[in-house]
Amino acid sequence: MKIRFFANLRELLGTDELDFADDNFPSTVAELRAQLRTAGDEEFAAAMADPNVLCAVNQRVADDAVSVEAGDEVAFFPPMTGG
Amino acid sequence: MKIRFFANLRELLGTDELDFADDNFPSTVAELRAQLRTAGDEEFAAAMADPNVLCAVNQRVADDAVSVEAGDEVAFFPPMTGG
């Protein structure tokens, strides 16, 4: 299953998506956050640890308690700054 | 001295300005209102008696107590409905 990253997280990770083994699921947003810290370097880990980093599950912003199943579309990104 | 009228007052009076003898001044907005009721027909008198009719002295809306001198620019009109 792929997990998408945007903005500074994408930049720090050096890619806009990560393949994540399906046997990591079902999981929760909180668990994914913790696991993903080791997906990049220290700077990426620090960025992911920022409590302001948002998660979207199936294109809806989801808090830490939301459960994630294989097949869901999951993305992490910093606070939005459009407009 | 000329006094100007707009909108329904102009229409009821049949003209957009009235010549008013300079020896009627100095006066007040209240006195002018009263005198002008006889300047047209009964319908005009009724329209002028409407307390919502506004007066502008030198292009500023002026209440009844404001004094008017010969040479001032005076106008009467209903509530404004632009835009």
Add this chain to the structure above:
Amino acid sequence: MLNVRITTDAIDVSSLLRTFSDQDDNVGAVVTFSGQARGGSVTALELEHYPGMTEERIGAMMRSAASRWPVCAMEVVHRVGRILPRETIVWVAASSAHRAAAFSACEFVMDYLKVGAPLWKRERDTGGNWHWVQARESDHERRNRWSAGVRKESS
């Protein structure tokens, strides 16, 4: 820069926006309002104004807005004379570094203009008869919001 114009010509909002938006580097937000004649039971409008006083009053409203919010530029164009359905009656534009000031200044001027600029409107009904439009209490209420310090959300 504050600009007001009264015209009997048709108002081309698209062209006005092009000109108005072409400003300096400090502009981050442009808010515009166009009021246009509705159709249905009204077949035409006729707008009458007090030349000179209209421009002066609208100018004063824009100066008041510019003293309350940091606007870069404001513009009002108001049409008078015969106006048909879908044609534009009035255009108000405000620019600022940030959107809050532009929104507030534009709406403020429009709210004041409705009740405080010497313009009068009459409508022609489907029978061809003309009727003077009566001032609406709700327009006065909207204007008065601005002096109350708190702007109630419109519903």
Add this chain to the structure above:
Amino acid sequence: MLNVRITTDAIDVSSLLRTFSDQDDNVGAVVTFSGQARGGSVTALELEHYPGMTEERIGAMMRSAASRWPVCAMEVVHRVGRILPRETIVWVAASSAHRAAAFSACEFVMDYLKVGAPLWKRERDTGGNWHWVQARESDHERRNRWSAGVRKESS
């Protein structure tokens, strides 16, 4: 009619206003917002977005606005990619029978878009270095006004 579009092309607000204003007889008011890149210490912007989710979120904001106020039509066009000073970043338009609804709906969508649509901005400084723009607390405060029932006047 609610319409949203994300584009890498330059936004021509004048052309958008021409098309948007050409509507039915019930429209009495059109309010537009254009956000444009300021110059000065910023030499370029780059906008990144989450394709699909951006359109969905902005669509939801417009539907929410349309349920709160009687709007005739709304439109949002947001540019992404490289944007230079004076170029338009975002366009929001709202039409209604009366101005109050058009003003509120336009400002509501813009306030929600700033904090709730998955778009991210970075700026290039005069030295050529890029910096991610940080979310501003004031933008969250503006969004939250809409759920408080009372809209404080912006100062």
